[in-house]
Amino acid sequence: MADKKTITIAIMDAPYEDARSTTTLRLIDLAAKRGYNINVFAYEGAVLQPFAAQTPHANAVHGRSVEEENHFIPKDAIAALMREAERNGGKIDWVNCGLCVDERGATNAIAGVRRGSPADFWQMAEASDNTLVVATR
Amino acid sequence: MKTLSIVENAYRATLEEQDDTIVWLHGAMKGAGADLALLLRGNAVNYLVQRQEAGGLAFGDWRQTQPPRIASDLAALAAKGVDICYVAEDVTDRGIARNELINSAQPVARGAVAELLGRYDRVWYW
Numbered sequence: 001m002a003d004k005k006t007i008t009i010a011i012m013d014a015p016y017e018d019a020r021s022t023t024t025l026r027l028i029d030l031a032a033k034r035g036y037n038i039n040v041f042a043y044e045g046a047v048l049q050p051f052a053a054q055t056p057h058a059n060a061v062h063g064r065s066v067e068e069e070n071h072f073i074p075k076d077a078i079a080a081l082m083r084e085a086e087r088n089g090g091k092i093d094w095v096n097c098g099l100c101v102d103e104r105g106a107t108n109a110i111a112g113v114r115r116g117s118p119a120d121f122w123q124m125a126e127a128s129d130n131t132l133v134v135a136t137r
Numbered sequence: 138m139k140t141l142s143i144v145e146n147a148y149r150a151t152l153e154e155q156d157d158t159i160v161w162l163h164g165a166m167k168g169a170g171a172d173l174a175l176l177l178r179g180n181a182v183n184y185l186v187q188r189q190e191a192g193g194l195a196f197g198d199w200r201q202t203q204p205p206r207i208a209s210d211l212a213a214l215a216a217k218g219v220d221i222c223y224v225a226e227d228v229t230d231r232g233i234a235r236n237e238l239i240n241s242a243q244p245v246a247r248g249a250v251a252e253l254l255g256r257y258d259r260v261w262y263w
Contacts, residue, residue: 015153016150016153016154016158017150018149018150019148019149019150019152021150021153022150022152022194025196028196029195029197032197059155060165061156061161061168062155062156062203062210069155069203070201070202070203071203072152072155072194072201076199077196077199078196080196080197080198080199081196083197083198084196084197084198087197
C-alpha cells in the first residue's frame with residue numbers, strides 16, 4: 001500500500017488508573033482499522049498494559065458472574081488490536097521499556113510485545129509519519 | 138461508627154473498571170456491614186445523571202458488554218441504605234437540572250457542607 005501510514009504512540013499510564021489509556025487504545029483501534037503500521041512505546045506503568053497475568057473476575061457488588069461481568073482486561077484489548085491491525089494489512093509493534101519492566105516485575109507480557117529501550121522509541125518516531133505522546137499527568 | 142465519604146475525582150478509568158472504584162468500594166463495605174454515606178462534589182455530581190450511556194466500547198473483535206452504569210450503581214447503593222447527597226451548587230454550575238438526577242440523592246448547599254461533616258464520626262475524602 002503506497003499510502004500506508006506509520007504512527008508511533010508513547011503511552012505511560014498503568015491500567016485501571018486513568019481514561020487516557022482507554023482513549024489511547026481507541027486511537028490505536030482507529031489506526032488499525034485503517035491498516036496503519038502502529039508502533040507503541042510503553043513507558044513507566046504502561047508496561048503493565050499487556051501484562052499476561054491479568055485475570056477477569058466475578059463482581060459480587062454488581063451481582064454478576066465472571067462471564068456476565070466480562071470485565072475489561074487491557075491485555076485482551078491489546079491482543080484484539082493486534083489481530084485487527086493484521087486483518088487490515090497493518091501491524092502493531094508494541095515495545096515495553098525494559099527497565100520499567102524490571103522495576104515492576106512485569107516480564108510476562110502477551111505474545112507480540114517485545115522488550116526495548118528509549119532508543120527504540122526514538123527510532124520508531126524517526127521512521128513514522130507522526131508521533132503521539134500520551135503522557136501521564 | 139458512621140462514615141461520610143466525599144467523592145470528587147470523577148470518571149477515572151471508569152470504562153476499564155466498568156464502574157467507579159470508590160462507589161464500588163462503598164457497595165462492598167456496605168455489604169460487609171459498614172454504616173456509610175456519600176457526598177458527591179465537583180465533577181462527581183455528574184455521576185447522578187440518569188441519562189448517561191457509556192456503551193459501545195470496542196477494540197477490534199472485542200466488545201464491552203457491561204459498560205459503567207454509575208447512576209444506577211448509586212441508586213442501588215441508596216437502596217441498600219447508603220445516604221447519597223451532593224453539593225447543590227456543583228450541579229447548578231454544570232448546567233445540570235435536578236430532574237436529570239436519580240431520585241435518591243439529596244442536595245446539600247455548599248454553605249451547609251461543614252455542618253454535614255459534623256454529623257459523622259469519620260470523614261474520608263477520595
